[in-house]
Amino acid sequence: MIAESGLAALWLATGFALMQVMLAWGAARGADSNGAPMVMKALRRVAIVQGLLALGAFGLLVTLFVQSDMSVLLVIENSHSMKPLIYKVAGAWGNHEGSMLLWVTVLAVSGAGVALFEKRLAPATLAATLGAQAAIAIGFYAFLAFASNPFLRVNPPAPDGQGLNPLLQDPGLAFHPPTLYLGYVGLSVAFSFAVGALLMRDVGPAFARAMRPWVLGAWIFLTIGITAGSYWAYYELGWGGWWFWDPVENASLMPWLAATALLHSVSVLATRDGLRAWTVMLAVVAFSMSMIGTFLVRSGILVSVHAFAVDPTRGTFILGLLGLYIGGALALFGARIGTVKQGATFELVSREGALVLNNLLLSVILGVVFIGTLYPLVAAAAGVQLSIGAPFFEKAAVPVGLALVAATACGPLLKWRRDQWKALLGKLLAPVVVAGVIFAVAFALAGAEHWMAVLALGLAAGLAVASVLPLVRRNLRRTPIAIWGMVVAHLGIAVSISGMAADSAFKSERLAAIAVGQSVTVGPYRIELVEMRPVVGPNWSALEAHLKATRSGGAPFDLFPQQRFFANPPTNTNEAAIATKFDGQLYAVIGQGDGQGRWQLRLWWKPFVTLIWLGGALIALGGLLALIGRVRRERRDAENDA
Amino acid sequence: MRRVLIWAPLALFALVFALVASGILQPADRTVRSAMVGKPLPGLDMKPLLATKPGIATADFARGKPRLLNVFGSWCIPCIAEAPQLLALKRAGVEIDAIAIRDTPEAVQAFLARNGDPYARIGDDPTGKAQIALGSSGVPETFLIDGRGRIIDQHIGDIRAEDVPAILRKLEAAK
Numbered sequence: 001m002i003a004e005s006g007l008a009a010l011w012l013a014t015g016f017a018l019m020q021v022m023l024a025w026g027a028a029r030g031a032d033s034n035g036a037p038m039v040m041k042a043l044r045r046v047a048i049v050q051g052l053l054a055l056g057a058f059g060l061l062v063t064l065f066v067q068s069d070m071s072v073l074l075v076i077e078n079s080h081s082m083k084p085l086i087y088k089v090a091g092a093w094g095n096h097e098g099s100m101l102l103w104v105t106v107l108a109v110s111g112a113g114v115a116l117f118e119k120r121l122a123p124a125t126l127a128a129t130l131g132a133q134a135a136i137a138i139g140f141y142a143f144l145a146f147a148s149n150p151f152l153r154v155n156p157p158a159p160d161g162q163g164l165n166p167l168l169q170d171p172g173l174a175f176h177p178p179t180l181y182l183g184y185v186g187l188s189v190a191f192s193f194a195v196g197a198l199l200m201r202d203v204g205p206a207f208a209r210a211m212r213p214w215v216l217g218a219w220i221f222l223t224i225g226i227t228a229g230s231y232w233a234y235y236e237l238g239w240g241g242w243w244f245w246d247p248v249e250n251a252s253l254m255p256w257l258a259a260t261a262l263l264h265s266v267s268v269l270a271t272r273d274g275l276r277a278w279t280v281m282l283a284v285v286a287f288s289m290s291m292i293g294t295f296l297v298r299s300g301i302l303v304s305v306h307a308f309a310v311d312p313t314r315g316t317f318i319l320g321l322l323g324l325y326i327g328g329a330l331a332l333f334g335a336r337i338g339t340v341k342q343g344a345t346f347e348l349v350s351r352e353g354a355l356v357l358n359n360l361l362l363s364v365i366l367g368v369v370f371i372g373t374l375y376p377l378v379a380a381a382a383g384v385q386l387s388i389g390a391p392f393f394e395k396a397a398v399p400v401g402l403a404l405v406a407a408t409a410c411g412p413l414l415k416w417r418r419d420q421w422k423a424l425l426g427k428l429l430a431p432v433v434v435a436g437v438i439f440a441v442a443f444a445l446a447g448a449e450h451w452m453a454v455l456a457l458g459l460a461a462g463l464a465v466a467s468v469l470p471l472v473r474r475n476l477r478r479t480p481i482a483i484w485g486m487v488v489a490h491l492g493i494a495v496s497i498s499g500m501a502a503d504s505a506f507k508s509e510r511l512a513a514i515a516v517g518q519s520v521t522v523g524p525y526r527i528e529l530v531e532m533r534p535v536v537g538p539n540w541s542a543l544e545a546h547l548k549a550t551r552s553g554g555a556p557f558d559l560f561p562q563q564r565f566f567a568n569p570p571t572n573t574n575e576a577a578i579a580t581k582f583d584g585q586l587y588a589v590i591g592q593g594d595g596q597g598r599w600q601l602r603l604w605w606k607p608f609v610t611l612i613w614l615g616g617a618l619i620a621l622g623g624l625l626a627l628i629g630r631v632r633r634e635r636r637d638a639e640n641d642a
Numbered sequence: 643m644r645r646v647l648i649w650a651p652l653a654l655f656a657l658v659f660a661l662v663a664s665g666i667l668q669p670a671d672r673t674v675r676s677a678m679v680g681k682p683l684p685g686l687d688m689k690p691l692l693a694t695k696p697g698i699a700t701a702d703f704a705r706g707k708p709r710l711l712n713v714f715g716s717w718c719i720p721c722i723a724e725a726p727q728l729l730a731l732k733r734a735g736v737e738i739d740a741i742a743i744r745d746t747p748e749a750v751q752a753f754l755a756r757n758g759d760p761y762a763r764i765g766d767d768p769t770g771k772a773q774i775a776l777g778s779s780g781v782p783e784t785f786l787i788d789g790r791g792r793i794i795d796q797h798i799g800d801i802r803a804e805d806v807p808a809i810l811r812k813l814e815a816a817k
Contacts, residue, residue: 281651288655296662315666323659330652337648377661 003072003151006060010101010151013053013108014141017134020046020111024131028200031124040123044115047130050137051112058092058105061150065092071157074098074150080161082539083169090174096314097150099177103294104140106185110214111137114189119638121210122202129189129196136188139321147314166540166566166573172232180225180252184290186218187255190262191287194280195329198336203276208269211283213630215266219259220623226252227616238574238589240509240604242612245393250373251293254366258286261362264355269343272416274352276343278359284333288326289366295322347418354411361404368396398452405459405497408490409466427469435462446505453505456497464494481629489622496615502584502608513598523605525549525586527559532599540564542575545590545599549579561590585609676777676785676796683711683791684775688765691742691750698739698765698772704791708816710738710809711785712761713773716745716753718781724800725757731801732760734810739763743773743781784809788816 023043030036064072065088068081078098079091093102111133118126144150193211197203229252234242243249262282268275295318346352372388379386413427439458446454467490470483510522519528531546542562550556561577579586584607591600678684683700690697703709712728714721732738740761742750750764767773776785778796786795786809794816797805 285651292658319659319662319666326655327652327659330655334649334652338644374658374661377665381661381664 002060002064002067002069003153006057006064007149007151009053009057009060010141010144013050013057014138014145016046016050016053017108017137017141020050020134021131021138024127024134027127028124028131031122031127036123040127043127043130047115047134048112050134051109051115054105054108054137058101061098061101062089062092064151065089068161070159070161071153071155073152073154076154076158076161078161078163080163080539082160083163084538086171086174087169093177097144097148099181100140100144100148101150102178102181103185104137104144106181107133107137107140107188110186110189111192114192114214118210120634120641121206122200125193125196125200125202125207126210127196128199129192132192132195132199133188136192136325139324143314143317143321147317163566166564166571169539169566170232170236172228173236176225176228176232179221179228183218183220183222183225183259184252184255184294186214186221187259187283187287187290189214190218190259190283191329194283195332198280198332198340201336201339203269203280203340205270205273208266208279209634212263212266212270213627213634215259215262215283215286216623216627216630219256219263220620220627222252222256222259223616223620223623226256227613227620230616231613235576235578236573238576240576240587240589240602240606242503242609245372245388245390247296247373248293250369251289251296254289254293254369254373255286257362257366257369258282258289261359261366262286264358268352268355272344272346272352274343274346275356275359276340277337280337280340281333282359284326284329288322288329289370291322291326295319346416349414349419349421349424351411351414351416351419354407354414357407358404358411361400361407364400365397365404368400369393372396398456402452402456402459405456405463405493408493409459409463412470412486412490413466428466431462431466431469434465435459438462442505450505453501456501457505460494460497460501463497464491467491467494481632482626483629485622485624485626485629487622488625489619492615492618492620492622494615495611495618496613499608499611499613499615502611503606506607507609508605510603511600512603513594513600515597515599520601520603522586522603523584523607524551525603525605526551527588527601527603529599529601530558532593535562537564540566543590545588545601547577547588547601549586559586559588561588563590580610583607675798676779676793678777678793679796681793683787683793686765686772686775688741688767688772691745691764691766692747695761696763698741698763700791702739702763703787704789706789707737708786708788708794708813710736710813711776711787712738712740713743713776713778713781713783713785714740715743715781716749720800721753721782722757724782724802725760727801727803727806728760729758730803730806731809734806736810736813737762739765741765741767741772741776743767743770786812786816 020043023039023046027036027039027043030039061074064075065079066085068079068088069075070081074095074097075091078095079088083091092098111130114126114133115130121129190211193207193214197207226249229249230242233244233249234240262279265275265279265282269279372392375388376386409431410424410428413424435458438461439454442454442457443451467487471479471487474483508523510520512520514520514529516529516531519526521527526549528548528550529545530548533544533546535542535544542564544560544562547559547561548556549559557579559577559579562575564573564575565571566573574589577588584605587604587606589602591602593599683703686698686700688698698711703711710731728738738760740763742764744767754761765772776793778785780798782800784797784801785793786797788794795812797809801809
């Protein structure tokens with residue numbers, strides 16, 4: 001019954017979405033008529049019910065997984081009755097069909113959120129926005145119903161399931177996809193706002209203010225998702241790296257870059273009524289990148305470890321939807337943006353000028369990542385097989401990223417509309433001095449070979465100082481929360497980049513094959529292989545190494561890297577052992593034995609590497625502060641309106 | 643200029659769309675073929691893995707009769723699946739040599755006892771060096787060698803029953 005109810009809820013939601021589009025049409029066209037408030041009221045309610053139905057369908061799918069209902073194909077293929085509860089729940093979205101249902105659920109619930117909370121936007125624009133949101137949902141409901149039904153039953157039921165990929169059996173990863181999806185699909189609201197504003201020719205500060213909290217919210221989730229995903233790859237894959245420029249990583253980075261640009265341009269539009277066309281374009285691009293990111297990598301067209309749905313029918317269906325929505329929005333942009341009046345203008349040296357520079361640099365990085373990710377496809381069309389790896393991205397994107405760090409340091413120190421070069425240079429004195437000193441010290445330590453990382457360290461130090469300058473000579477108690485948000489987020493960028501640069505310039509790596517009783521050194525540590533022993537876990541067994549690490553003058557501590565063997569499905573994974581110290585992490589991976597008592601050991605000493613994720617957390621926290629500040633401000637303004 | 647800029651994003655997207663569509667309609671062939679196909683065998687000189695069979699040297703392949711060179715491992719599951727087809731080829735009169743990748747005599751002995759022994763010679767490739775020289779990217783793989791020691795074809799993956807006639811035809815044509 002549960003599976004059937006889930007399917008029924010999906011179909012009902014589709015019906016409500018259709019109704020939502022029609023009501024939106026009516027409300028947008030007859031916004032001045034007498035019945036308009038009634039229609040708007042109905043439209044809001046329909047959007048809320050649609051969100052609840054989708055949420056219900058998703059809840060029912062999770063229930064099927066929790067109950068291990070082995071008459072449902074998706075549960076058989078992705079779960080097992082012996083699995084810990086948390087992974088049964090996570091199994092619901094750790095596959096193609098379930099993740100699609102989660103995707104459309106977030107989409108519908110976001111639409112419901114807009115219907116519930118948006119009070120200040122012109123009714124016609126709001127109606128068009130809700131209509132656009134429902135139109136997107138319809139396409140994906142259809143995709144679920146016709147090409148990816150998660151509630152499919154089999155007869156007879158299976159005795160038990162086939163299990164979940166052991167690599168995915170990790171508490172961090174269980175919540176990684178939902179977080180990213182909240183980010184990806186949260187951007188759909190910005191997209192729908194942009195479409196609504198274009199349809200109603202209503203691109204202005206009110207539209208920007210309505211859109212801003214959604215962009216911020218989605219951006220926070222994306223930031224958390226990317227940071228957590230990077231840490232997961234770092235400790236779970238056992239490769240010692242934290243970013244691999246894999247198509248799926250790029251797929252999450254591209255919407256983040258677009259959303260970061262959008263976040264800044266929407267501020268210009270909300271505060272100064274500038275950058276109208278550009279902001280609309282970015283809103284369309286941000287969600288387009290989310291869709292391209294989610295589906296392109298899953299289509300199996302690009303080679304990726306994340307490809308779920310290698311199925312031409314699904315690929316064609318999804319491609320059709322992407323063509324319809326992205327192509328439609330871009331065509332609407334072309335047709336309408338000419339009629340949107342030029343917004344307010346500004347001088348080159350001004351807060352707006354710095355934000356435009358920020359947007360340009362972010363767009364260049366986005367372009368680089370986009371080209372790098374899709375180039376193998378271009379080459380394949382020309383009959384050449386190739387893959388694009390880290391060297392391309394590092395050469396092409398990192399210098400632009402460093403220029404962006406410098407711009408980030410300057411932007412908040414400038415006044416809106418017009419400022420003076422001299423005033424800016426005066427304020428930059430302290431950051432430049434700090435950057436210079438750190439650069440010199442790092443250069444002396446790391447040498448010319450790592451000049452790019454050393455430069456990054458210097459710039460990050462400068463940014464760290466510059467980012468707190470907006471607080472200087474302010475009454476900290478009365479400083480708006482949104483300003484705190486900006487300061488914390490920019491400081492987070494500095495912290496994160498310091499971690500990346502320190503890891504790149506100062507890490508040491510050691511590969512050795514040693515026998516029990518022997519030891520090797522890596523960085524400041526001496527590591528002894530004390531013992532190899534078997535251990536058993538709930539659904540795996542492992543070979544575990546006992547390592548003793550000593551640093552001159554410090555107390556020894558133990559590390560236990562493992563090679564795990566999972567029975568269901570049969571897979572080997574490497575469990576790296578990581579010791580976190582105040583100045584970095586010691587990272588150990590145990591490899592194969594050579595049959596004569598020696599074991600492969602791979603060791604890294606990574607100075608200050610934890611700053612990467614600490615910075616990511618700060619960036620997200622900054623976003624959260626900004627969101628709280630904005631929402632409170634909106635509330636106050638809405639009360640003043642009334 | 644402004645008009646061009648306004649429509650540029652749509653044009654760019656249309657381009658990407660066409661690219662992806664072509665990618666879906668004609669999925670790229672991702673098998674990595676050996677660059678050695680069509681060329682003479684590289685210089686191989688492998689010790690015998692088993693005391694009962696000779697090892698492998700390039701000179702053995704230039705004696706006028708086409709042969710198969712099978713790359714396998716006793717640790718490889720698809721190799722078990724293809725064993726009956728190799729035996730069928732042997733019964734059809736084909737001479738098959740093998741390269742055992744990262745293997746031990748005991749394990750191969752047991753493998754042959756269990757799955758049958760189609761091989762005339764088995765060369766020992768403890769480090770995978772010979773495999774790399776051949777341009778083989780995995781096990782099992784089978785190279786078709788003509789009577790003058792040239793590689794005429796490479797079969798990637800296990801030989802299925804339906805592949806056997808084609809392999810026999812190619813060997814016949816190479817005579």
